[in-house]
Amino acid sequence: MNDEQVKTALQERFRTLRFEGEVTPGRMKRKGWLLPTVAVGGLALPAIAGALLFFSPGCTYERAIRALEDAPEFTMEMTVDRFGSTPYKVTYEDSGTWHRRTFGRPIGGGVMVWNGDRCSAYTLDGSFCVVDDLERTQVGGDSMNPLPGEKTIDYVMRSVWLTTFPLTPGSEKPVSRYTATDEQGRSCEVLSFLDDEGYIRDFSGATYRNVRAAELWLEPGTGRPIRFDVHEPGQAAGLRSTRTARISYGHIAPFNLTSGLAAGARVVDLPALRSSVWKQWEAQNRREELDGSRVYDVYRSPKGWALILTDKVFNDELLIEDAQGRPWSAITVSNFTKMPEKVSVLLATPVEPGDLSATTLTLRADRNSTPHKLAIPAASATPPTWLALALHPFRLYKLTLQPPLSSANYYRSVRDWKNEIKWLERTLDIYDEYKERPRGVEMRLSMAKDLLSGKREPPPFKDETRPGAGLFAPQ
């Protein structure tokens, strides 16, 4: 075979390859592809908030494209393939140009709702996640494409994915499936994942570093995730780990997404939904005045933290203390200042590990304001709907499900303290993605460092092993 034959063979092979789409000024799109498995149809509604899409079987990609052409500036559609090998596809329009992106992870399918500065993703089984404040979203993984909106979409997609199945960019598919019996004697399907990139993320976006494998337990019948186990290096996959994150997924879906909707249609107007929730709370719950603002509701997490729903974004001057005069720190973890119903969620925690059983807190907007006493209810493991609506699942997880730390842990080994410092620094790194640092964590870190360096003496030993004591805990 001489050079000429090589050349001829290659030219002959590549001659027939062409771009199959059509190019028009300012717009470019692929055409002629049928979506596999459950096909997607698009319906774009020029609602105030933005565009809504819904899914129905039997529609083609072409049809979805046509529907999207009439949509407002930013819309999305995706394929649906549960645990299949088909990657989902995302199409969005930005600045008059079509982009089609293929992501490597199938998702459970769902509805995307875009409303300007917030985006929400729903899965078909009714679970949902809210991605707030997209400008501040930090995304790992597929971040090489500089197109506007890319990170946003990837993040939302990832969130949908994480909400449905806990996977990492490096382990998109379960490597094995088997059946195991849970504590209630039910036979659950277990999906096992191997980590090859040094970390695994669970549905909430929480990252587990230095793990070897993870297992996802699915509830028999519904297929909903009920448990997520991670295994540290050295442990064989399939064995229970001491570092097991048992996650209740129930709080992700506090309401039925499809209830009240016409059969077959899966359209959700998130702002309207949220608005109705706020109005409901406004009507049914107490509205305590606090220096000109209202406190709609207070929720106490199982860890003893107070989460306050208010209509004001407090600044750093907000002073909170318990009945004994011990200071609490407060941080705004979510706010909807751009919504017609301005609401914020304020997280109040004691500055140092202490008595979390306080039934009242005294709040002052600043040092000169009148003290306002706020009753704190008993702890509940079920977050109210407004909390799930207001918080990203990651924060929800952090605020409600993280294990507590007993202050008896002052008396621990140096190695344990060093581990905690590492863990606290990692926590702050994670919070830095949201450009805010919980003051309590910072103080805890400072205290740990002071204890180790001998600058500070530990307090007298006190057994505080009851649930709900403490702030953040090493896992």
Next chain:
Amino acid sequence: MPETLAMDARARSSTVTLPRPWLDDLVRYFYAKLGSYEDAQDAAIEAWHQGTAKAAKVMGSANPKAYFFGMARRVAADHLRKMARNKREPWATGSTAAAPTEDAAMVDEVLRGLSDDHREALVLAYVHGFNHVEIAQITRRSPAAVNSLLQRAREAFRTQGSHIVEDR
């Protein structure tokens, strides 16, 4: 950059366009790099979009097509990284475009057996007609390195593809 200059650059970019046949060339190039027809279409769109956004700069360069393919090569690298993350191999069996003839299918088989560098060099030289200097610019190698790479690529193609001639 002063604002007026930036506006001038934007204005130029909006009027200058890339030759449409380059889009087909992109598909061929990405097919050689990725070995998947659908991925090649995707990558071509992406590279075309990037090139269109910088059309004035591309067309104002000394060798516009080589410059544009240099940009496309980075897009290909991105796609290869994504494929690696998704545990997909370029030129995996079953991912290639439907070959219109038996010969085309055999060429695909030969290409599958070549290294990425060899495939790229051969396609740039024989399908797109770039000379050694242009390939050097695209692949960021020296012309001498391109020359020896092409020699090795041809040899590898001959070795792998000898049965094409024998079968004829």
